[in-house]
Amino acid sequence: MTRSPSISFEFFPPKTDKGRENLKATREQLAALNPEYFSVTFGAGGSTREHTLEIVREIQAESRVDAAPHLSCIGSTRENIQQLLNEYQSAGIHRLVSLRGDIPEGMQDTGEFHYANELISFIRETTGDQFHIEVAAYPEMHPEADNATADLNNFKRKVESGANGAITQYFYNADAYFYFIDACQKLGINIPIVPGIMPITNYKQLASFSSACGAEIPRWMSNKLQEYGDDLESIRTFGIDFTAGMCQRLLDQGAPGLHFYTLNKSEASLAIYQQLNLTPV
Numbered sequence: 001m002t003r004s005p006s007i008s009f010e011f012f013p014p015k016t017d018k019g020r021e022n023l024k025a026t027r028e029q030l031a032a033l034n035p036e037y038f039s040v041t042f043g044a045g046g047s048t049r050e051h052t053l054e055i056v057r058e059i060q061a062e063s064r065v066d067a068a069p070h071l072s073c074i075g076s077t078r079e080n081i082q083q084l085l086n087e088y089q090s091a092g093i094h095r096l097v098s099l100r101g102d103i104p105e106g107m108q109d110t111g112e113f114h115y116a117n118e119l120i121s122f123i124r125e126t127t128g129d130q131f132h133i134e135v136a137a138y139p140e141m142h143p144e145a146d147n148a149t150a151d152l153n154n155f156k157r158k159v160e161s162g163a164n165g166a167i168t169q170y171f172y173n174a175d176a177y178f179y180f181i182d183a184c185q186k187l188g189i190n191i192p193i194v195p196g197i198m199p200i201t202n203y204k205q206l207a208s209f210s211s212a213c214g215a216e217i218p219r220w221m222s223n224k225l226q227e228y229g230d231d232l233e234s235i236r237t238f239g240i241d242f243t244a245g246m247c248q249r250l251l252d253q254g255a256p257g258l259h260f261y262t263l264n265k266s267e268a269s270l271a272i273y274q275q276l277n278l279t280p281v
């Protein structure tokens with residue numbers, strides 16, 4: 001029997017009432033695609049932590065799609081994390097995206113957790129198998145890693161600590177993903193590794209995200225996008241065609257699903273999804 005690919009969408013917690021209304025409309029449109037879950041990001045330190053909890057509660061209450069909060073451990077204590085886990089359990093949450101988080105500039109004391117594998121071990125020690133745990137994977141290598149082998153071994157450590165699945169950083173070179181999957185299989189890593197998909201709608205924003213997170217925009221693509229300048233319609237059309245083609249190739253060659261970084265907008269993810277040859281769930 002062939003399994004339908006797991007489709008999921010990621011949101012960030014809006015800061016304003018208007019942003020919240022927009023997100024509500026976005027998630028209602030995307031819910032029609034019957035995704036496996038909606039994930040909600042978590043800001044390192046400060047108020048967005050509360051917002052993650054609020055948005056997750058709202059999704060659980062109003063939508064038939066499961067909500068999966070991201071949880072990052074940098075700068076946190078065991079007590080803080082335990083408290084959040086309790087809140088997520090009471091809210092009926094079953095899936096967590098568990099991360100270290102980016103270390104804020106100038107932060108000297110990173111708290112009681114240093115890496116994501118420690119967070120995963122803590123979640124397993126304190127809550128057993130109550131949560132399905134997703135972790136981050138980096139086909140083009142995490143920017144702080146010494147080298148790709150060290151990064152892969154660190155990824156393996158997260159799997160051995162109890163991760164059930166992984167979502168990758170976005171990429172525009174499908175071969176980087178396939179090569180990473182081969183390397184994981186050689187190390188005996190067998191959890192599903194779902195490609196993270198970043199629709200292309202705005203070159204400047206994409207270039208800035210990519211330099212921060214170490215995702216490569218291929219030279220030919222960067223040249224093309226720069227040439228479009230302010231012609232957002234051409235960027236959008238090119239971005240949807242290219243990304244849909246890459247998604248189809250990923251699925252055809254065995255990717256277990258797709259996780260869309262929506263930036264709280266539905267149009268590009270919907271347009272990509274509609275170009276895919278997907279078996280209905």
Ligand code: FAD
Nearest residue numbers: 041042070099100101102115116136142144145151154169
């Ligand atoms: P880790 O797996 O801990 O890895 C971090 C670095 O340390 C890597 O270079 C790794 O090779 C190295 N390393 C890992 N373990 C060890 C060890 N035991 N010893 C030595 N070195 C080690 N950020 C947010 O703030 N909020 C979010 O909601 C969020 N969501 C994300 C969702 C996805 C799908 C992805 C891919 C990223 C997300 N991020 C988010 C960004 C993420 O927090 C950063 O990429 C962060 O820098 C690393 O987090 P991690 O969980 O991958 O860390």
